[in-house]
Amino acid sequence: MEVAQKRVAHLPWMRYPVDIDQFEEESLDHVNCLDPRLAEALRKMQIESLFPVQLAVLLETIGPGGFERDICVNSPTGSGKTLAYALPIVQSLCTRKIRCLRALVVLPTRDLALQVKEVFEAIAPAMGLTVGSAVGQSSIADEISSLIKRPRLERYSSLDPEYVTQIEPETSVDILVATPGRLMDHITMTKGFSLEHLRFLVVDETDRLLREAYQSWLPTVLELTSSTNQDLFSCESFSGVSMPRSLSTIRRSGVERGFKGRCSPRLMKIILSATLTQDPSKLSQLDLHHPILLTSGMKRYRLPEKLQSFKLICNSKLKPLYLVALLGELQGEKCIVFTSSVESTHRLSTLLNFFGDLPFQFSEYSRLQRQSVRSKTLQAFREGTIQVLIATDAMTRGMDVEGIRNVINYDMPSYVKTYIHRAGRTARAGLSGSCFTMLRKHEEL
Numbered sequence: 091m092e093v094a095q096k097r098v099a100h101l102p103w104m105r106y107p108v109d110i111d112q113f114e115e116e117s118l119d120h121v122n123c124l125d126p127r128l129a130e131a132l133r134k135m136q137i138e139s140l141f142p143v144q145l146a147v148l149l150e151t152i153g154p155g156g157f158e159r160d161i162c163v164n165s166p167t168g169s170g171k172t173l174a175y176a177l178p179i180v181q182s183l184c185t186r187k188i189r190c191l192r193a194l195v196v197l198p199t200r201d202l203a204l205q206v207k208e209v210f211e212a213i214a215p216a217m218g219l220t221v222g223s224a225v226g227q228s229s230i231a232d233e234i235s236s237l238i239k240r241p242r243l244e245r246y247s248s249l250d251p252e253y254v255t256q257i258e259p260e261t262s263v264d265i266l267v268a269t270p271g272r273l274m275d276h277i278t279m280t281k282g283f284s285l286e287h288l289r290f291l292v293v294d295e296t297d298r299l300l301r302e303a304y305q306s307w308l309p310t311v312l313e314l315t316s317s318t319n320q321d322l323f324s325c326e327s328f329s330g331v332s333m334p335r336s337l338s339t340i341r342r343s344g345v346e347r348g349f350k351g352r353c354s355p356r357l358m359k360i361i362l363s364a365t366l367t368q369d370p371s372k373l374s375q376l377d378l379h380h381p382i383l384l385t386s387g388m389k390r391y392r393l394p395e396k397l398q399s400f401k402l403i404c405n406s407k408l409k410p411l412y413l414v415a416l417l418g419e420l421q422g423e424k425c426i427v428f429t430s431s432v433e434s435t436h437r438l439s440t441l442l443n444f445f446g447d448l449p450f451q452f453s454e455y456s457r458l459q460r461q462s463v464r465s466k467t468l469q470a471f472r473e474g475t476i477q478v479l480i481a482t483d484a485m486t487r488g489m490d491v492e493g494i495r496n497v498i499n500y501d502m503p504s505y506v507k508t509y510i511h512r513a514g515r516t517a518r519a520g521l522s523g524s525c526f527t528m529l530r531k532h533e534e535l
């Protein structure tokens with residue numbers, strides 16, 4: 091399979107990217123622009139250096155002239171893109187005076203969103219920031235109570251009670267990690283949920299999120315955030331009714347950073363993927379502002395450096411036996427077996443159940459199952475009580491599970507992008523891993 095094709099980028103700004111490969115992994119001691127509190131939080135995560143993509147994004151954001159352009163990152167699976175955006179966001183929000191929603195990170199699935207939330211939770215408290223999630227893990231009422239704070243009426247005892255009753259609740263988190271569906275539920279139904287003060291919008295796994303409209307979440311978010319770009323004094327600040335609220339939400343940083351005449355800084359967008367789309371019509375949906383592309387090398391997509399790829403040519407009727415033999419050879423190493431559909435995942439799992447004493451524990455993982463079942467399976471896989479996951483690629487994009495040494499394409503992926511995301515579940519963070527693709531004779535290229 092030809093994985094890395096050289097193509098001419100369609101959009102002019104994509105033709106002059108920043109090459110991430112010019113950066114080298116750098117010890118935290120030498121990254122001067124990183125806040126020492128963040129460096130300390132990273133050390134607690136056993137991270138002693140920054141990966142190239144993290145340095146590149148940090149310099150384009152925290153560095154001189156930072157945050158004036160939207161950032162598009164195309165960097166291999168497992169190269170550390172999550173911290174690449176989490177670090178500059180947390181560092182730049184730490185000067186905020188009032189707590190309200192300033193950074194929104196959107197991901198395609200709940201498991202992925204929870205994984206990213208964990209990363210933010212590991213670094214944000216060190217800077218006094220709070221992180222929330224809107225993913226549908228709990229009931230909407232529970233989610234609302236963790237995201238929204240009711241106004242403390244005693245604070246306004248000197249104001250006219252008529253005004254006080256009109257003070258709206260506000261978001262009580264600085265950073266929100268969300269899936270599009272739940273995000274839209276809050277936008278449309280939750281009183282006090284506001285994107286008015288948003289400074290950062292991260293669209294992780296961009297190509298996947300742009301492929302599906304998800305109740306028009308993107309146009310809605312862009313519309314709600316663009317309406318905040320008003321002049322300082324044209325805000326409702328001095329109209330009586332909303333005074334208490336707007337007094338508490340005047341943002342100074344935009345004025346300080348030189349966004350003259352605006353009451354807030356421009357919303358900055360960061361979009362990322364290991365297979366970032368170059369399709370102008372798709373990218374135009376994001377309404378990017380003077381974007382800059384950060385990409386690894388000149389090839390369009392890249393596989394992790396220490397990934398080894400193998401082809402296994404099988405007789406189609408004997409495929410399940412080949413799989414069992416291969417899994418036996420792997421001796422209980424953590425492994426994901428990818429099939430082409432939820433039905434085929436279910437069929438293969440059912441079939442494997444007929445094999446008596448397999449030397450590994452396995453489980454199905456697909457959207458046919460309830461979320462609670464999936465979460466338990468994922469937890470068991472993380473802990474190692476299950477060593478083999480039979481899955482569809484829709485469920486595993488972006489998934490980061492420690493110790494996955496092997497990926498098996500039981501069904502051949504139809505697209506190069508799919509191969510990249512599947513294979514990228516192993517050989518992450520500079521470690522080695524193997525990807526086996528089982529092919530029938532006629533599928534061999």
Ligand SMILES: Nc1ncnc2c1ncn2[C@@H]1O[C@H](COP(=O)(O)OP(=O)(O)OP(=O)(O)O)[C@@H](O)[C@H]1O
Pocket residue numbers: 136137138139140141144165166167168169170171172173363364487488489490514518519
């Ligand atoms: N600087 C670092 N030092 C050591 N490990 C790191 C560092 N940065 C990230 N990691 C680890 O690398 C792994 C991959 O990171 P991450 O999930 O952010 O990759 P990614 O580029 O988003 O991958 P994908 O495209 O598959 O979503 C994680 O386990 C993370 O903890």
